[in-house]
Amino acid sequence: MRMRVIPLLTSATLALLTSTAAYAGDVRIMWYSDGIEGEVLQDLMNRFKQQNPNINVIIDNVAYGVIKEQLPIQLEAGNGPDIARVTALKDLSRHWLDLRPLVSDPAYWDTNFGAQADWMRPDGSKQISGFMTQITLTGGFANKTLFEQAGVPLPGKDATWDDWAAAAKKVAQSQQIPFAMALDRSGHRITAPNLSFGANYVGADGKPALLDKGAKDFITKFVGWTQDGTMSKDVWVSAAGQTYRAAADDFINAQLAFYYSGSWQVPNFSTKIGNTFDWVATGSPCGPAACTGMPGGAGLVAIKYTKNPTEVAKVMEYLASEPVVKEFSERTLFIPAHKGVIDKGDLSFKSDNPMVKAALNTFVEATKTTSASAQKMPGWRWADTVYGAMVARVAQVVAGELKLDDAFTRIDADVAKKVKDSGL
């Protein structure tokens, strides 16, 4: 008897050790965190597991780089997790599972997450792929303490980019800081002022249009500011190509009077600035055409290669439910995408810092006034292509390698080449 048991046990152990197959009821979530959202998710999922003991949710906490570089390859091979938190929502949308036939109330999803549904589904499709775990919006931050010390009043709600540049310059001169303003090295970030200056990236055929007057006007102004020292050029020349660089550290170290970035910086500033100085979110400065910021964010999507679509839908329904979205947003200090939660306006962000609450409320308010053209960008297939070309070439101008007119020509040529490369 014993002779039989040992090989059997050995075989079973080996099988268990070597098996990676998904079991019925397993739901694997690939998740990255910028802050404490991983812990909040774990907490929420623990509660879900108590209510649904037959569904085993496994959270794989990974670095953002894994989501960006490894997940697309896994998906191309028809593998990957069951659910993932991603930012390349449109680009990878062919891999997302349609939850419409699986969720109990598709109308709930359409009503509350419908504004961003196109961001994460193939063009022309009506599928429900998931929901945004957070909405981000680009916007400005001002170092209130520096403004007060310089005796310069903070520009008002409808202040233009020129107003902010003039005020920030006065502060920089008075307070002896290296730069008055900074804007992240990102095509997404520079697109907000471009749109405020009247830019339109989308051609009549839905493909990228040539760079227009609006975009050229702001880029010209931006380059001029980097040359006269108003705008920090450090962050723009600190890399080649499309590499993303934020100027957040300069703002945290009180080296900037005004910093244009986005709502995702609020938890970062809350932690790193603390009470060192007072800061405020300002919304987006105005241009001749609008005062818009650029929306974006991360979404939680179901993957169509899952072996357990029913369980996946249950997990997604739980996480997308109004009380869970509200709690998640309040604890993580993220702006929710859920229309019902936004409209009720009773979000109580869990922070003792009044600057954080004020900043988040500013961004929540600003989401209501984002321009229509800005709302379309996250769901536009070619947005990243245009952003990439713009960053690479504008950075070359800032570094003194290219003339502005040559850069405009090159941006158009680069975008055209990419469109051709894609074969679409």
Added chain:
Amino acid sequence: MSPSASLREIALTPVRVVMGLIDAPLRALQKRTGLSGMALFFLAPNMLIFGIFVLLPLAINFVYSLTGGSALFLPDRSYVGGNQYERLFDCSSYLDPLTCQEDAFWTAVSNTFWFVVLQVTFMILAALVTALILNRNLAARSFWRAVFFFPVLLSPVVVGLIWRWILQRQGLLNFILYPFGVEPYTWLTDRMWSFTAAVGVSLWAHMGFYALILLAGLQAIPKDLYEAADMDGTRPARVFWRITLPLLMPNLIVVIVLALIRSVQVFDEVYILTGGGPGTSTLFLTQYIYETGFVSQPRNPGLAAAASILMGLVLVVLTLLQLGLGRRGENKGKR
């Protein structure tokens, strides 16, 4: 039998068992294939691994370079022949990257060329001088050897980060220079200084390794040659040119080949240090390939593969050239 002998016997038993098991089939194989067949048989596992992990990816990379589109997997990609190579070579003047269709590629080629020239030259000189100094009877010689070798042990990412912290606006260098009246300067946003930093940091990070190879070569030179030269009253410079350098040449060639290959492939520490900027002043070939294949939107794996094949060809030519020179040197030595 002594205890150590019995221990050896126990340890060798499994070996003997295995040898006994494979003896008969190997003898049969040798009878069938002869000695040359046996050589191939023993080389086969290594060649198989080399084939799977080196030759096969190389072949796949070449096939990729003949395809277009942004799809990642070969079956989803369309055959475009030599279009990617044509695109890379589409230039009005190769000396002016901005006249090329892929200006970033030619900027990277130009930057890499100057990086190789400067880095390898200074690397060899610095490694040689360091090895010559470390070969002398210094106090705490082992300590100094460890000091020069230490950067080699660091991860390239760590090297890049350390030097970025030193060279940034609020970095250590500005902190040191400020009391002397030097205003804080952002070294890495200046085209000339960032290139100099890329060469310097790379030199700092790798010099110890090459110095160690040269030091081994110096220690292998028979002492009696130096004693004879000393007795003849030969000047130190003549000793260096006539004894040290010729006898060090095999090691020097190895060092030159390795330094050349490494500098053409430069990526990690410079990527962390400057990100290829300011502008494209420290954009090197490997970063161009990486960004074209993996970062840009949409990705272009075909173009990246074509650029990497060209880079591979340059490396092969350089290696063959250096090996040829080395062989000529060896033949001269024999004559």
